[in-house]
Amino acid sequence: MRVVVAGGTTPDLEPYAATLEQAGHVVKVVADVSAPSACVAEKPHLVLLEVTRDGAGALEQIRRVRDLAGVPPFLLYLMAGPDLSQTFLREAYDAGIDGDLRQPFGPEFLTSRVSAATRLARRPDPAPAAKAAVPVRPVNGAAPKVAPGAAATAAAAAAENPMSESEVQLTNATQSQTWRNASKLIQDMGSKFLALPVILGAEAAAPIPSLGCAISLSHAAHQLEARIAIGADSRSARRLAVHMFGDEGDDLVGDMLNELANLFMGAVKTSFSAESFAFTGGLPETISADYVLRPSATYKRQETFSMAIADSRLLVYIGMRSKANLFLASSGLREGMVVAKDVFNARGLMLVNGGTRLSLNMVEKLRSLLTPKHLVEVTAP
């Protein structure tokens, strides 16, 4: 297995490298700032990134590695310092890590953890996991986008974490050129359609919106949903409606937002298609302006930015999430969650039917009748 070990002080990483080399892996030790270039050069199966301190810089480091374009999928594990907070670890997972090794750990643990990844990557018949990790095929049947050699590693990621089949696809989609350049695509489309210069800015550059519209792109096979939402204050909305339709009636303001959302979605969808991601577009819907800024927490890799169009401002939100069911430990179950499949105890006796919405009593029962680590499949929120 090819492993890149990256961290702040490379001499400190040498013992890890020696341990892994002894176990038969090919290891490259680099400084954390050089991790992205090392990944491009080495095409590793696994990246071990050492992070000892919390902070936005560390998260940015993770994102730079995770969002690399043009490299086969790989597993990214964090070698987490003992002082890292749970909050930071959660954010690190959101930023794209696939696992963590909490320091201090011994050489045996390191070898076992990496061997587990190797075993998964080399599993001869990874049918169920690999099914989800098969690279997206274009509609016209051309070659897959992701190199076939990478499939095993993607399968490894999926197999190690059985709940992440759709997450693997989410990673693939959010590593695409389209998703990385979505704001630019939207800017270009806006400028072209409105025949006005459009300038991108930070979220704070737009006034608080009072109107909202959202549109979704969905990928049924990979259970993904991308969402584009637009918000506008009433003054900007009226000006743009006048610009587009020559009038500023209430209906026309709504139509203007719908039209723009549809156009932006079209631009993103077309670009995805060119990259062999076959998304299906939805219909625009009017939403509460608040909801533009507070979408469901399940969206990942989201971005909110402002668009300055002449003297109007729009707020644009883009996000993508997996719509696949979630696997939660019984201790993580909450009232109101819907069980996706029948829940059985260790003896194989059914405790709850699939499709049941859990009451508080049921949650307590399940917690008492299942071990805390027993995974229960619940429907996506």
Added chain:
Amino acid sequence: MRSHCGESMYQSSPQRVLVVSPEAGRLDAMRKVKGLAWETIYAADSARALELLQCDPIDVVLADRELRGPTNGEALLRMVRDLSPDTALMAIEARAIAATDKKSLALLAVDRGAQAPVVAAMFERAYRIHKLLTNPQTAKVVGALGELPSVPETYWELSRVTAKPNCTVAEVAAIVQSDPALSVKVLQMVNSAFFGLSRRVSSIAQAVSYLGLELLKGLVLNAHVFAAIDASHTKGFSLERFQLYSVRCARLARKFVGESKLGDDAFTAAIVHDIGELVLAMQHPDKYSQVVAQSVDSGRPADELEREIIGASHAEAGAVTLASCGIPFSVVECVAFHHHPSLVSGGPREVLAAVHAADALIGILTCGDPESRLDVAFLESAGVGHRVEEWEKWAQDEVATWES
């Protein structure tokens, strides 16, 4: 342990037992055992035994295999079975091998050298299990499943070969290979995620070495029973989880007993100990769902509710099912009493203790069963009370392994 409804049926002792043996001293030894609840009568040969049988009902007949005359021991047992189906049959053997002797009609074999108190305890055990197996209510609950086909020849072959001290992997592999369906099952099992092997095993010999002989035997038995009742679509049941639970209990029960013939027996008994749940779920799906739902809601033991709602517990249904396809007494007894082992009094009970403890401890650790499920008083009386703490630790380790 509190008493459960239906238990009383199996708590009674025989009233009359008949010993048929040319060794008259055997009766004298038996009469010296104090506190016996039954009358022991004696016959020196088959003819006298049949006369006695026709006078008054006899609950247990113990016949010596070495009886002389036109009617030998096995023939006598056959005649007793036909004349008096309610009588439990036992045999005196030169070496008690009934566990692997599929041809014997005897429920239980007594070693020729066994001491009288041990024989007395075995009378009681044979009587109770016979009562359970011939209980019409249980037979009705089990229904058509009580007529399962006999255990496959492969099982007996494996038992015979593995009982030899110099048994080789090649011999065992040859037996497995002679049964194509079993070969497939063995390869499926060894390559399943449960074993987590990094490479695919494609040779039966390799699979045999990896699985071990006792697991292999259990697998044959398990595959046979499961195949016969095809429970893949049984309502309210996950066959996969059920099988995994059984294998895990079996592994633990075997560890409790250690590396010995008894360990193999414990493994085999534990792998099928809950098979009655499947029988009930398949034969009475609606009532069984009711049992599970009420057990989840009220926290009452499932076997208590099974008796109330269905008419027999899974332990009883399992024992009857297994006995009907010729599974040895030791296994049937473990299955019948794995929740209430105290009903088995006297004699060697290591295997029952191991199966009971493995099931109870895993149930407590993973299914929210109450701690009273573990019958510590029985474990004390079976001479393994001092090991409970160690067994609890092993069970915790086992659960931790499977969760990780």
